[in-house]
Amino acid sequence: MSEYTHPLADAEFVLSELVDFDDLCADMGQDDINSELASVILSEAGKLGSGVWAPLNKVGDLQHPKMIEKDGGPGVQETAGFAQAYQEYVEGGWASLTGAEEFGGQNLPNVLGSAVNEVWHTANMAFALCPLLSQGAIESISHHGSEHLQQSYLPKMLSGEWPGTMNLTEPDAGTDLAAVKTKAVPNGDHYLISGQKIFITWGDHQMTDNIVHLVLARLPDAPAGVKGISLFIVPKFNLDENGNPAERNDAYCVSLEHKLGIHGSPTCVMSFGDNGGAKGYLVGEAHKGLSYMFTMMNHARQGVGLQGLAISEASYQHALAYAKERLQGTNKDGSRFTIMKFPDVRRMLMQMKSSTEAMRALCLVAAAEIDRGNSARSELFTPIVKGWCTELSQELTYLGTQIHGGMGFVEETGSAQFYRDARILTIYEGTTGVQAQDLVGRKTLVNKGQSLGELLDEITVDLAKFSAMGGQFTLAAKQCQAALECGVAARQWLLDTAAEDKNAAGSASVNFMMLFGYLCGGWLMAKSAMQAKAKLDAGQGNSEFLNAKLISAQFFCEHMVVRTQACLASITAGSESIMALPEDAF
Known part of the structure; x- marks a missing residue:
């Protein structure tokens, strides 16, 4: 057995012998999903990972994302070849593997999605960070977003057409999120978000026609500390009446970090509201954003x-x-x-x-x-x-x-x-x-x-x-x-x-x-x-x-x-x- 097929064989072994995958699927009421199907899915993932993603790993290490002018402001151009590879990922239905069927997902077990994710990260970890963050954002919106927000964003996110990001860290608020200063001011049916976030993985790129940012911010009447943090969806492009990307939102990457590794992954400094306020939409209840974000973070x-x-x-x-x-x-x-x-x-x-x-x-x-x-x-x-x-x-x-x-x-x-x-x-x-x-x-x-x-x-x-x-x-x-x-x-x-x-x-x-x-x-x-x-x-x-x-x-x-x-x-x-x-x- 070649060492390059061993990880897939070992994943199949773990699913079969340690996870009892067939019994797990039966317990979940998914009798049409079994080890044989899992083997086919892993094999196909291996083909995309080794044939398309892995060759770009060194490319991303040498050819870093760059700042450009785009849509009337600063933006990020991803590494050459990444956009096409991402499109193949989307067209293959890979983004929707574990998503809920009501939003276009395939409803496969999380453990199978994890086994597939190993393929992506082994092939090209810097690139695979983009769908990884999206999966976490989907989890948070699925559990805590209103029906309107779910219907507006989840179908496109599950298909992979709109990736998601997580915006927690600020220059003065790293692990200590009680120090978050980003503001959210009520403005009709939305909020105006203003502030800066740092270390935002895949915070901007040109691979998709929209990006869904999840942002921690404080309302004007918020109590001090972590109990005063709320969670907002802040899209890169605001949606029109038909749910399609329209006007550019006031949310921009203003600089990129120069890092020790994962060079192919743009690590962004995101600025919200420099031109009047970025439109944001409250996820769940006010002041409960940290617990909502932990849904994403634990994933x-x-x-x-x-x-x-x-x-x-x-x-x-x-x-x-x-x-x-x-x-x-x-x-x-x-x-x-x-x-x-x-x-x-x-x-x-x-x-x-x-x-x-x-x-x-x-x-x-x-x-x-x-x-x-x-x-x-x-x-x-x-x-x-x-x-x-x-x-x-x-x-x-x-x-x-x-x-x-x-x-x-x-x-x-x-x-x-x-x-x-x-x-x-x-x-x-x-x-x-x-x-x-x-x-x-x-x-x-x-x-x-x-x-x-x-x-x-x-x-x-x-x-x-x-x-x-x-x-x-x-x-x-x-x-x-x-x-x-x-x-x-x-x-x-x-x-x-x-x-x-x-x-x-x-x-x-x-x-x-x-x-x-x-x-x-x-x-x-x-x-x-x-x-x-x-x-x-x-x-x-x-x-x-x-x-x-x-x-x-x-x-x-x-x-x-x-x-x-x-x-x-x-x-x-x-x-x-x-x-x-x-x-x-x-």
Whole structure:
């Protein structure tokens, strides 16, 4: 099996063996959707991703979007070739995969949409950010917009004809959204929006005839803090009586950021209301905008975790191809051999391969919980998916560059781009620290560890079955059991210590999140091994793939899961040395 088809095969395996995709579809009342259809969809996505999007990845890295004059004001010209590729995406119906049928969507499960999204982000992450943000905007409008707003915007957004953006951050309001200053003044049937937003991904381009901005702003009578924020739809072009784009709205990109990576994605400074006020339309009720935006943000956070997987997979594919071709040793007879023969290179490749498989399993299992309506489990998984997968992607893309040796430091090989592009993932949609605080605070302490305890109980049952396998998995099962004990101990330490030490939760949070990332990864790889072994014993499936799955699961459980022990040691060391040094002594 080619390494370039492996991600699709692995996604199909996870859908079938860990998600129980056919049963999930039946439970959702979607009997016409099954694993066979999912396989066809993933295969077709692979063709578009590898044939059209991937060749543009390097183009976008070298040919950045540029500021232009357009429609009477400043605008953005996207990278050459992106508009045609986006049009093929729209014409293929890809934007509507998981959308509601009443607005023209195909109503496919969220987990299948996530598997398809991995294809886009592996092929061209900077480009794939455009539809990713649109999917989040659609979620927010679908859940909170009025019927009129839904009818006006969702059909075009679901088709992909009108992409969406998320406008939260301001120069003085980053993670602290209580400091948002953008204003919204009532004006007849709409509001006039004025203010500036920064770091707006795909805030402007010429690929479509409209863009739907979701903007956080304050009404004149708004209370202070986060309770005074409202959410507005601010279209690039206002709609006429027939719902078509008409006059240009007073919402412009006034400059582009120069970034470390994702060069093909325009990161915009958006200015609203410089010429009298941008027309905006209130989503839901006034002063509830932050909770509405979190609908979009939580969707985006799982999506960014998936990006961590995708960019790691792209780096792995390049590193593997290089390792199979790079001659670096000489046999006694004078013949040369490739660096694939070196144990240390194999170590790095196995770390990349097994970790991407563990990340894929977690991302898709978490996505399926949304389909099941299991909000508690989905919310628990979200910060782990976002935080752990993106942190791990930093290491995996580093390894991809390391395998290339000196050529990895040279841009022409392409490895450096993955390393650079991955760096944003631990920052946007909430930094690693924000995800970790969310996990320990809103997802653990708030319910006295109940949700986490239920997850640990499920892991306990599965790992007991894994231990019974014995054989080549004896050590792997022992390491997973030790990791489980670390998870149990970390949860109890947090519950016991947080009330007594105000700095405990914050000091331990990142290690707490990483511990549960490795534990969940090991748990799902253990389940994968059990399912792969059962299929082999039954003479089912692709034996080459299944045997490789057994080895990658064994490696992850033996070599990666043990990191939980270091995480626990740091957690239980407490906050004393972290907080002891006076500020002036730093």
